[in-house]
Amino acid sequence: MVRILGYYIARGFLILGVFEALIFASSVHFSLYLHDYIGLPEEVLTNSNLSNTTVAFAVIMFVSVISLGLYQRGAIGSASGFIVRLGISFVIGGTAMAVLLFIFPNYFLSGRGILALNLLISFPCILVARALFVRFTADDTRKRRVLVLGAGINADRIEEIFVKDPSLGFVVIGYVPLQDKATLIDEHRLIVKDQTLLEIAERTDVDEIVIAVDDRRKRLPVDDLLQCKMSNFEVLDLLTFFEKELSVIKIDLLYPSWILTARGYNRGAMSRYVKRVFDIFVSLILLIISSPLMVMVSIASLIESRFKDPILYSQIRTGLNGKPFHVLKFRSMRTDAEADGVARWATKNDSRITPLGAFIRKTRLDELPQFFNVLRGDMSLVGPRPERPSFVEELEKDIPYYAERHWAKPGLTGWAQLLYPYAATKEDTKRKLEYDLYYVKNSGTVLDLMVVLQTIEVVLLGKGAH
Numbered sequence: 216m217v218r219i220l221g222y223y224i225a226r227g228f229l230i231l232g233v234f235e236a237l238i239f240a241s242s243v244h245f246s247l248y249l250h251d252y253i254g255l256p257e258e259v260l261t262n263s264n265l266s267n268t269t270v271a272f273a274v275i276m277f278v279s280v281i282s283l284g285l286y287q288r289g290a291i292g293s294a295s296g297f298i299v300r301l302g303i304s305f306v307i308g309g310t311a312m313a314v315l316l317f318i319f320p321n322y323f324l325s326g327r328g329i330l331a332l333n334l335l336i337s338f339p340c341i342l343v344a345r346a347l348f349v350r351f352t353a354d355d356t357r358k359r360r361v362l363v364l365g366a367g368i369n370a371d372r373i374e375e376i377f378v379k380d381p382s383l384g385f386v387v388i389g390y391v392p393l394q395d396k397a398t399l400i401d402e403h404r405l406i407v408k409d410q411t412l413l414e415i416a417e418r419t420d421v422d423e424i425v426i427a428v429d430d431r432r433k434r435l436p437v438d439d440l441l442q443c444k445m446s447n448f449e450v451l452d453l454l455t456f457f458e459k460e461l462s463v464i465k466i467d468l469l470y471p472s473w474i475l476t477a478r479g480y481n482r483g484a485m486s487r488y489v490k491r492v493f494d495i496f497v498s499l500i501l502l503i504i505s506s507p508l509m510v511m512v513s514i515a516s517l518i519e520s521r522f523k524d525p526i527l528y529s530q531i532r533t534g535l536n537g538k539p540f541h542v543l544k545f546r547s548m549r550t551d552a553e554a555d556g557v558a559r560w561a562t563k564n565d566s567r568i569t570p571l572g573a574f575i576r577k578t579r580l581d582e583l584p585q586f587f588n589v590l591r592g593d594m595s596l597v598g599p600r601p602e603r604p605s606f607v608e609e610l611e612k613d614i615p616y617y618a619e620r621h622w623a624k625p626g627l628t629g630w631a632q633l634l635y636p637y638a639a640t641k642e643d644t645k646r647k648l649e650y651d652l653y654y655v656k657n658s659g660t661v662l663d664l665m666v667v668l669q670t671i672e673v674v675l676l677g678k679g680a681h
Contacts, residue, residue: 217229223458223459223462223657225288225384226384227348227351227352227384228286228288231286231344231345231348232277232286234344235277235280235341235344236273236277237273238337238340238341238344239272239273239276239277239333239337240269240270240272240273242272242332242333242336242337242340243265243268243269243272243273243324243333244265244269245336246329246332246333246336247265247324247329249332249336250328250329250332264321264322264323264324265324267322267323268323268324268329271312271315271323272312272333275308275311275312275315276304276305276308276312276337278308278668279304279305279307279308279311280301280304280308280341281665281668281669282304282307282668282669282671282672283300283301283303283304283307283669283671283672283675284300284633284669284672285297285300285301285304287669288380288382288383288384297345298342300672301338301341301342303675305334305338307671309330309334312330312333313330316330352382352384353381358383358384358385358386359384359385359386359422359423360385360386360388360419360420360421360422360423361373361385361386361387361388361421361422361423361424361425362387362388362389362391362406362415362416362419362421362423362424362425363387363389363390363391363424363425363427364390364391364393364412364424364425364426364427364428364435364436364440365390365391365392365393365426365427365428365429366390366391366392366393366398366399366400366405367396367397367398367399367427367428367429368397368399368429369427369428369429369453369468370390370399370400370427371399371400372427372453372457373387373425373427373453373456374387374390374399374400374404376460376461383460384460385460387404388406388419388421389404389405389406389419390404390405390406391405391406391408391412391415392405392407392408393408393428393435393436394428394430396429396430406419411439411442412424412436412439412440412442412443413439413442413443413446413448416443416446416448417446421448422448422449423448423449423450423451424440424443424448424449424450424451425451425452425453425456426440426450426451426452426453427453427456452473453465453468454468454469454473454477455477458653458656462630462634462650462653463649463650463652463653464649464652464653464656465649466614466615466616466645466648466649466652469615469616469652474619477656479656479657480622480655480656482658486659489660490595490658490660490663491592493596493660493663493664494589494590494595494596495589495590497596497667498586498589498590498596499590501586502586502587502590505583505586508580508583509583509584512526512545512571512575512580512581512583513526513545515571516545516546516571519569519570519571524546524550525546525550526545526546527543527544527545527546527584528543528544528545528546529541529542529543530542530544530603531603531604532601532602532603532604532625533601533602533603533604533607533621533625534593534594534601534621534624534625535621535622535623535624535625536621536622537607537618537621539604540588540593540594540601541593542585542588542593542594542601543584543585543587543588544581544582544584544585545575545580545581545583545584546569546572546581547568547569547571547572547573547575547576547581548565548567548568548569548572549567549569578674579673579674582627585627586627588627589627593625594624594625594626594627595623595624595625595626595627596626596627596628596663596667597626597627597628597629597630597654597658597662597663597666597667598623598624598625598626598629598654598658599620599621599623599625599626599629599631599651599654599655600625600626600629600631600632601625610641610644613641614641614644614645614648616648616652617648619652619655620648620651620652620655622655623654623655623658628666628667628670628673629650629651629654629666630650630651630653630654630662630666631647631648631650631651631654632670632673633666633669633670633673634650635647635650654666
């Protein structure tokens with residue numbers, strides 16, 4: 216894993232991204248060669264600019280592929296699903312490139328068919344690159360080799376995710392039992408500590424050692440671990456291991472001193488300024504682009520209610536540092552949804568949701584007015600979703616560290632919205648909080664940009680909406 220400005224990227228996906236960007240760039244040059252070879256009219260290349268076209272096509276297509284979540288772990292799990300999503304990303308990228316060519320014809324290769332050739336050439340090349348990537352990364356000999364210190368409950372957590380998700384970039388070589396109350400790992404997976412930990416690590420040729428003992432108060436082999444660390448073996452605690460591999464902060468493992476000493480959480484004045492500029496700039500662009508949709512939703516809402524009910528509704532939510540603010544949304548429920556004054560969770564197939572409301576919630580159109588909240592400074596584009604104060608008060612009592620999600624400004628979209636389905640219960644909320652805490656700890660421009668881009672996939676495919 217490579218950490219770039221707080222965002223963990225698998226080294227394999229980083230290399231794949233560079234390689235695919237080169238494919239997109241090279242396809243422009245090959246298209247130009249093919250264009251001349253098949254004898255298309257030469258005058259269509261007048262006023263062309265090869266460098267501009269190469270950079271623009273590579274960037275736009277690369278961003279389109281990111282926006283469909285095709286650099287997420289498990290994105291290639293289903294071949295047919297991957298091809299469909301890749302096709303959608305090519306439609307989005309091709310459309311964006313066509314608009315760019317139409318607006319600035321003098322700065323790019325403006326020949327008819329050049330763009331089509333670029334897409335036709337790069338599509339099968341990307342498929343081949345992905346097939347090779349899957350074959351390469353599926354080989355356990357090329358994954359990071361992990362040695363786990365412990366064989367009890369915490370070690371079993373690692374074994375469970377290792378068995379459940381083969382797309383993870385590590386392979387567990389074995390478990391070294393210490394003084395765990397119970398041994399939950401199969402005997403054939405255990406490594407008897409008949410040598411020093413360094414000798415075991417060297418013998419098994421591991422890359423990192425994870426401390427997963429159940430009771431840290433008992434004496435750890437500190438000298439052994441220091442020897443391993445000084446010999447360039449990476450030594451991780453269990454929380455950091457899960458953070459790196461699953462992009463979550465496990466609540467049931469979290470303890471205050473880890474929060475105080477772990478990397479992250481520090482937001483300087485410059486970081487906050489850059490985030491605010493990013494929020495305003497992107498929100499204005501998206502507000503302009505989405506304004507026709509907002510007008511159509513407003514008209515549809517008026518027609519559905521026969522001009523009787525309001526289009527928007529404002530509701531108090533908990534914001535940065537626990538301060539309340541009014542969030543704006545298109546109305547998606549009946550006006551008597553909470554006539555008794557009792558706040559309720561939205562559920563699947565909720566009878567309070569109107570027919571139009573079901574559609575705009577599924578497509579996330581109900582959230583569009585929150586661009587005004589972002590411009591006003593109540594919200595950010597990316598952050599934990601704002602919750603109602605009555606729910607917050609209840610959840611803070613039941614779920615540890617729930618209040619810490621308010622260390623970041625609430626967002627229009629978020630890390631949890633990308634990676635976890637809709638939270639309809641307290642248990643769902645607890646699991647979703649683990650993603651929110653990861654964002655609070657690691658938020659930055661790179662992570663924000665990745666979340667904004669991949670929200671396109673959530674909207675287009677209707678993931679996690681109720």
